[in-house]
Amino acid sequence: MSGQSQRLNVVPTVTMLGVMKARLVGATRGHALLKKKSDALTVQFRQILKKIVSTKESMGDIMKNSSFALTEAKYVAGENIKHIVQENVQSAALKVRSHQENVAGVKLPKFEYFIDGETKNDLTGLARGGQQVQACRTAYVKAIELLVELATLQTSFLTLDEAIKTTNRRVNALENVVKPRLENTITYIKGELDELEREDFFRLKKIQGYKRREVEKQREAAKAYAEEKFVEEISLRRGISVSSAHDMLSQAAQKDEDIIF
Amino acid sequence: MYGFEALTFNIHGGYLEAIVRGYRSGLLTAADYNNLCQCETLDDIKMHLSATEYGSYLQNEPSPLHTTTIVEKCTLKLVDEYKHMLAQATEPLSTFLEYITYGHMIDNVVLIVTGTLHERDVQELLEKCHPLGMFDSIATLAVAQNMRELYRLVLVDTPLAPYFSECITSEDLDDMNIEIMRNTLYKAYLEDFYRFCKTLGGATAEIMSDLLAFEADRRAVNITINSIGTELTRDDRRKLYSNFGLLYPYGHEELAVCEDIDQVRAAMEKYPPYQSIFSKLSYGESQMLDKAFYEEEVKRLCLAFEQQFHYGVFFAYMRLREQEIRNLMWISECVAQNQKSRVHDSVVFIF
Numbered sequence: 001m002s003g004q005s006q007r008l009n010v011v012p013t014v015t016m017l018g019v020m021k022a023r024l025v026g027a028t029r030g031h032a033l034l035k036k037k038s039d040a041l042t043v044q045f046r047q048i049l050k051k052i053v054s055t056k057e058s059m060g061d062i063m064k065n066s067s068f069a070l071t072e073a074k075y076v077a078g079e080n081i082k083h084i085v086q087e088n089v090q091s092a093a094l095k096v097r098s099h100q101e102n103v104a105g106v107k108l109p110k111f112e113y114f115i116d117g118e119t120k121n122d123l124t125g126l127a128r129g130g131q132q133v134q135a136c137r138t139a140y141v142k143a144i145e146l147l148v149e150l151a152t153l154q155t156s157f158l159t160l161d162e163a164i165k166t167t168n169r170r171v172n173a174l175e176n177v178v179k180p181r182l183e184n185t186i187t188y189i190k191g192e193l194d195e196l197e198r199e200d201f202f203r204l205k206k207i208q209g210y211k212r213r214e215v216e217k218q219r220e221a222a223k224a225y226a227e228e229k230f231v232e233e234i235s236l237r238r239g240i241s242v243s244s245a246h247d248m249l250s251q252a253a254q255k256d257e258d259i260i261f
Numbered sequence: 262m263y264g265f266e267a268l269t270f271n272i273h274g275g276y277l278e279a280i281v282r283g284y285r286s287g288l289l290t291a292a293d294y295n296n297l298c299q300c301e302t303l304d305d306i307k308m309h310l311s312a313t314e315y316g317s318y319l320q321n322e323p324s325p326l327h328t329t330t331i332v333e334k335c336t337l338k339l340v341d342e343y344k345h346m347l348a349q350a351t352e353p354l355s356t357f358l359e360y361i362t363y364g365h366m367i368d369n370v371v372l373i374v375t376g377t378l379h380e381r382d383v384q385e386l387l388e389k390c391h392p393l394g395m396f397d398s399i400a401t402l403a404v405a406q407n408m409r410e411l412y413r414l415v416l417v418d419t420p421l422a423p424y425f426s427e428c429i430t431s432e433d434l435d436d437m438n439i440e441i442m443r444n445t446l447y448k449a450y451l452e453d454f455y456r457f458c459k460t461l462g463g464a465t466a467e468i469m470s471d472l473l474a475f476e477a478d479r480r481a482v483n484i485t486i487n488s489i490g491t492e493l494t495r496d497d498r499r500k501l502y503s504n505f506g507l508l509y510p511y512g513h514e515e516l517a518v519c520e521d522i523d524q525v526r527a528a529m530e531k532y533p534p535y536q537s538i539f540s541k542l543s544y545g546e547s548q549m550l551d552k553a554f555y556e557e558e559v560k561r562l563c564l565a566f567e568q569q570f571h572y573g574v575f576f577a578y579m580r581l582r583e584q585e586i587r588n589l590m591w592i593s594e595c596v597a598q599n600q601k602s603r604v605h606d607s608v609v610f611i612f
Contacts, residue, residue: 064598071594075587075607076551079332080368083389087376088439123440123491126501127447127480128551130487 007184012192020189024182031174038167040104045160052153059146066139073136077129085124085133093117094141096148106163108156113148266463266570273351278569280349281578284342285566287314289585291610297592298604303328306593314338328593335586340392343579353461357572359420360454361579365394366421367450371443373402374411396420424449441493444484444501451477451503464571470505472576475561477506478535479554485516485525486550507532555609559584563611581611 010016073081095116100107125133270278289297293313300306303326307319310331318334347358369390376386383403390399396419402411416425424446451473458469481502488498499517503509508516515528526542529535538553558580565577588608595604 064600067598068594068600068603071591071598072607074594075591078368079336079590080372080389080391084368084372084375087372087379087381087386087389090379123438123488123493126440126444126484126487126493128483130483132551 007181007188010185010189012189012196014193017186017189017193020182020186024179024186027174027178027182031171031179034167034171034174037105038164038171041106041160041164041167044103045157045164048153048157048160052150052157055146055150055153059143059150062139062143062146066136066143069132069136069139073125073129073132076132077125081125081129081133088124091117094144096151103156103160106160108159109152110156111148111152113144270570274354274570274572277346277349277354278574280346281574282566285574285578285581288581288611289313289588294588294592294608294610297589298601298608300592300596303331303593303597306331306596310589328590328597331593332586332590335589336392339579339582339586342582343393346575354572354575356457357461357465358575360457361576362393363420363450363454364447365391366396366419367394367424367443367446369394369399370402370416370419370421371439371446373399375439377403421446421450423453441497441501444480447480448501448503451480452505455503455505461572464568465573468565468568468571468573469576472561472565472573474506475534475558477503478508478512479558481506481508481513481516482525482529482535482550482554485519486522489519489521507534552607552609555584555587559609559611584609585611 008020010020070082093115094113096111096113098109098111101110102108124130293309296309297306300309304324307322307326310316310319315335315338318338319331322330322334343358343362347355350358372390373383373386377383383400386403387400398418401414404414412425416422455470455473455477458473459466461469484498484501495517499513502513502516512528512532516525519525519528526539529539534557538550538557541553542549562577562580565573591607592604595601
């Protein structure tokens with residue numbers, strides 16, 4: 001990423017400044033809210049993690065028990081009991097349903113199992129082993145319960161993980177990219193505006209200076225003219241035109257064609 | 262005629278009786294079971310078994326051994342021994358040997374029928390069948406579309422035909438629950454086997470009647486206990502009880518009306534042999550009942566070997582082998598699932 005704190009390319013006007021300020025406020029509020037969401041999700045995440053660990057431990061025991069129940073059933077009812085039961089199956093009696101739950105704004109899936117239809121296997125192993133077969137069935141039903149719960153927990157775990165990552169990414173983006181950029185843009189706009197103002201001010205001052213000098217020059221010119229006028233008048237009273245005298249002198253300075261030397 | 266078998270039995274049956282007694286001495290002993298129970302992994306079990314008669318069957322298995330492989334190979338050994346004996350047998354021993362496998366045949370037929378009803382692949386179903394219960398036309402069972410065709414086309418040629426016709430009409434076949442069908446067939450099979458043994462006479466009849474009576478009674482008790490709380494009506498229950506055995510007919514009357522385990526126990530305590538079984542269980546507990554029945558069965562089967570010149574030894578041997586395979590399965594599963602503490606719960610020692 002080149003230039004962590006770049007700024008947006010905008011025209012540095014006052015309206016733009018207003019727009020940028022509004023955006024900064026929005027970004028700040030969004031950042032705070034997302035941070036709260038991220039914290040809430042993390043709390044949920046930790047809880048689910050704890051539950052997963054305990055469920056997995058108990059699953060180990062339950063699976064062990066159910067496999068052993070199957071062994072007992074096989075012992076008493078004959079090795080073929082597995083095939084007999086399997087061949088007698090039409091469709092599953094234990095099914096799983098899923099629905100969505102909303103947790104802190106994230107949609108988590110939740111699985112639950114339900115019994116659909118009667119199992120007609122009540123008489124399996126009638127002549128021998130029936131009890132063991134039923135015991136095996138209850139053990140496996142318990143195992144299925146636990147497995148369904150574990151499935152719910154694990155999918156929620158993964159979904160929450162994704163959600164937390166996304167939210168954190170957004171928080172970090174706001175914090176480290178968007179806000180600095182906006183702030184820099186605002187600073188830049190402010191700087192530009194200040195400079196424009198300074199330029200204006202300077203221009204104004206300069207023009208004022210010119211004007212003042214003009215006025216002064218005018219005044220001096222006027223004063224000089226007034227003095228000359230006064231002198232002229234006095235000299236005229238004496239009978240000499242100063243100006244013409246001046247003129248003669250000045251003319252004399254010039255070469256007169258009539259004068260040979 | 263009881264008592265004169267010694268004169269004529271060895272003519273036809275002597276060779277095979279010797280063979281079966283030889284097989285019997287190859288059954289795993291308590292010392293073997295103790296060794297197996299100490300094993301930590303399935304490879305240890307394989308190593309111990311290679312020292313017994315199962316060695317040649319398990320040698321070629323690759324190293325990550327699975328419990329089902331062990332059971333498969335042991336069953337394979339049993340099937341080989343059975344086929345060897347069947348090939349050498351003459352009438353009536355060959356019929357007797359075939360009778361022993363009808364139970365498995367019934368299981369296989371029911372499995373294929375249910376699988377076909379639910380549209381499973383035939384090859385897969387055939388692989389799941391028990392090897393002792395295979396017969397030639399078993400694959401054609403999958404062809405039939407409904408039960409009537411099934412009976413007409415296929416079952417009529419198998420040895421199971423009379424069981425179907427005796428107890429089930431073809432309308433019933435469609436609606437009947439699979440388990441009820443299986444148990445009705447099994448009941449017919451037991452009664453037929455009982456009659457057959459009675460016609461053989463002599464020591465065979467006596468010993469086999471005893472063993473089959475125990476089987477029938479045990480099934481009656483199991484059916485009662487397992488149908489408590491299900492939709493099986495009392496009449497249906499009564500129809501599933503066999504018509505011989507110690508419990509027939511009064512015990513059956515009592516069992517038919519039982520609604521919970523304690524009532525069953527009260528009904529059984531009137532019969533001394535079963536009272537000792539039930540006394541091993543505390544009140545309200547029925548998990549150990551199956552193991553107690555297996556133990557009792559093994560005891561009676563071992564007693565069958567005490568006498569000579571009868572066919573009961575074959576039946577006893579097959580059942581003892583099956584029990585041994587069950588033990589091996591239990592031990593391997595316990596070792597594989599790391600439940601060594603439960604190993605001794607269900608192993609039934611044969612010697």
